[in-house]
Amino acid sequence: MTATQTLYSRPEALRRVPTHYCPGCTHGTAHRLIAEVIDALGIRERTVGIAPVGCAVLAYNYFNCDFLEAAHGRAPAFATGVKRVRPDLIVFTYQGDGDLASIGMGEIVHAANRGEKFTVIFINNAIYGMTGGQMAPTTLPGQITTTCPDGRDVRQVGYPIRMSELLATLRTPAYVARGSLHEPGRILEAKRFIEKAFRYQVEDRCFALVELLSTCPTNWAMPPDVACKWLADNMIPYYPLGELKLPEESVTS
């Protein structure tokens, strides 16, 4: 081959606008992976995304597809509404840990249990980003936040919730996986999980959720590269990576 070839460029499903995310925030990485998968599957023109309340509330400004802005925690209910009346559309929600694992716990558990055929991208950075670094349901034991200034005390507020494990216990067939966005190898693995999650929906198979361990350099108070290392050293031991549930393995009887 002799001509100039583009090896990597921005996916079509992502607009060419700067995001509001802080430098080194892996929200952008997650956005890109989703957009690449949407392009790869050729579904951009029939995709409806659902933005959460949280740092990603403005996600609709960055994706190049139809979008709804959901109330805090209710994105799975929105997605249920869209998908039930228009099963031909591809629907995904994009939710943070406060949104999905705290205020929206009811909605996500029941949507998963009904086997709603949409895709959930769950960003777990162990902290409330938008409101300024408060304790999340996924904040690690001992981790300092503005509402647990001495570190999360599990005797007072319990242990962090492992959402993927929790959802994987449901009997209804589903795809549940946890990836991480802190280093290239893991980012590529996360993309495979996301692609699988969307493919299950395209094939009208099952509910799919991909949890993505993410960094919040600003509220963790560390530079982006240190944040990536902190994630690897602290989050991954508590939130192990991999596929937790495949629809093929589910007991369907």
Added chain:
Amino acid sequence: MKGAEAIGEAAIRAGASAYFCYPITPQTEVAEYLAKRMPQVGGVFLQGESEVAVANMLFGAAATGKRVFTSTSSPGFSLMAEAMSYIAGAELPVVFINVMRCGPGLGGVLAAQGDYWQATRNSGHGDYRCPVLAPCSVQEAAELTVQAFDLAEKYRNPVILLADGMIGQMMEPVSLDSLTPGVPSEKPWATTGCRGRDPNIIKSLYLDPHVLEKMNLRLSAKYRRMVDEEVQVELYNQRDRLDLLVVAYGTMARICKTAIDILGEEGLHLALVRPISLFPFPAAAVHAAARHATRVVTVELSQGQMVEDVDLALRELGPSEFFGRSGGVVPTPDEVAGAFRRLAKGACQ
């Protein structure tokens, strides 16, 4: 048909393609009816995990441009208030049916009209209004249900049908053939996949205060248009000279009519103004009728909510007297007639 069934069937005739619900007495018959009927017409029936989820499912489903609705009762309606704010802010057409029960708190399951303020002001947060329609018969419940869908689409706004347990349970013959829903309009704003167009975004967040104010001004102009165009009222027994003017809506208006008839046989002249639209409130009709009356009484199955709108409408003629029962106690026509008799005779002295 029972009121609850008539509402469900009217919604289907109006082209509703999805109904989301959570069971709550005294309107669960709507859900039970639609659980059977929606699959027959190829529509969506889904029982959600809570009223919170249900109302948000409505947002998602309405965003695709389909006609969608739910029914609930007072405590459930409160839980839906969050989503109603978002639906109003995002300008989506959704019909909410609230079959009121007693409150406050868990209250009881019997008939009441204690959610007037909640429905006519706004149920959730922020600066929004919804048209509120209050039927007083099964036929009217069916007709107003159809109207609610058309209004919701006309204004891209939530519309509330406010009934009580009596209306929901009442059995009356219904003519469904007379229902004439409007033709669903084109919805270029709907999120249906961006094939051949730029992406649609349905949201209510505008960070720039000036942009957000502009949106609020635009919405407020829309609510004023409702006030100009959507007033509905029934006048009963109007005369040039009245001993007493009665203002009541829903079930209470039916009881008042009997009371008015009873007193008519005694030679007392009473008339009724029955608001059918609670928002917009038929203030002009109330004021016009009150000019012929020596006294006005507002009657409610509550301790007095609509009476404030009546007082506002009466302006220099006011204020209104009030008679109300609550807690699920429905007064008999004789009890109401007794109260009217005292007021009417008191006015003559």
Added chain:
Amino acid sequence: MSSVTIDQQICKGCELCCKACPQGVLAPSKRINPKGYYPAEVADGSRCIACRLCAVVCPDVAIQIHVHGVSYDFFRF
């Protein structure tokens, strides 16, 4: 022969790409840009092996990679 370009309008200077590059191609700029930070820039383009790791970690999709002439796709992912 490959080349990396960094969109200076999009890059926020988080430096994750500089850390990810196994060849030391990328480095923070020595000049502050009009937005007030030091974006990443190509320090030594001749060392690029088109592994794309910089693009994989970039949260802002600021990086494009082009290959000129004959290329061997060693990095299939």
Added chain:
Amino acid sequence: MVSTAGQRPASRDDGRPRPPGAANGHSDLSQRGFPPLADSRLRPRQPVVILAGGLGSGKTELAINLCLRLRATGDRVRIADLDIVKPFNRCREARELLADAGVELIAPPGEQFFSDLPVILPEIRGMIREAGAGEPEEMTAEPGAGIVVLDVGGDAAGARVLASLAGAFRPDGYEFLLVLNTSRPFTTDLAGLSKMCDEVRAAAGLVPTGLIANTHLMDETDVETVLGGYRAVSELARTAGLPVRMVACDERLAPALPPSSFDCPVLALTRVLGLPETRGARKSPLTYV
């Protein structure tokens, strides 16, 4: 700004003929009284009578009428309000009327009277067992016997309550009558009627022993409505192998029915529960004692 909807005539001014009194809800039912049953074929054949059927089929109005008529005939009558489906239009709302006539109402006591909780009183089981203890002929052949009427909630959902009482019923010691209104949604044709019949039977865990044709359109009922309903129910009776025990219709319409039209007796009903604006059974806001 007065809309067309508002200009519709009020419901009572629609020009339809109405019997005196009822038009303004002025009839005082307790003073008027209920006549004894003239046709002995209307008498229950067993000491326990279960009335079930579709939601809004008229079970409760029929149950109250039957109880008051049996009481007037000299029977000891007890009626159990077993409606666990809805908190409106239950026979407990005719509490005063029933009490004045000497019909014993078994409904939840105290504040539970007003609830929609599934409250099944323990004495109901005992009452069914006790009523079914004697010989059926002794119990019902002559006036003066004790009769228990069970007013069950609508549809299969309402009939489930019977399954919870399984074991209390003596085989062949009860009549299980399905009240059918063929102008109601889902029961307008044979398929719908059969489905309702099967669902109620399955939910109740009891086999119906007869059908009651109670087709009506409230105040818009005419002779043809009643005859049409009877024909549809008779068709179901043939397929299901059940007798049509009676035809029920509003007392105002009963004299107009050609007697030769039916192979079964006609029970003329007085509207008891009515609408909130009528001055019928409800003399005061609903209370319990």
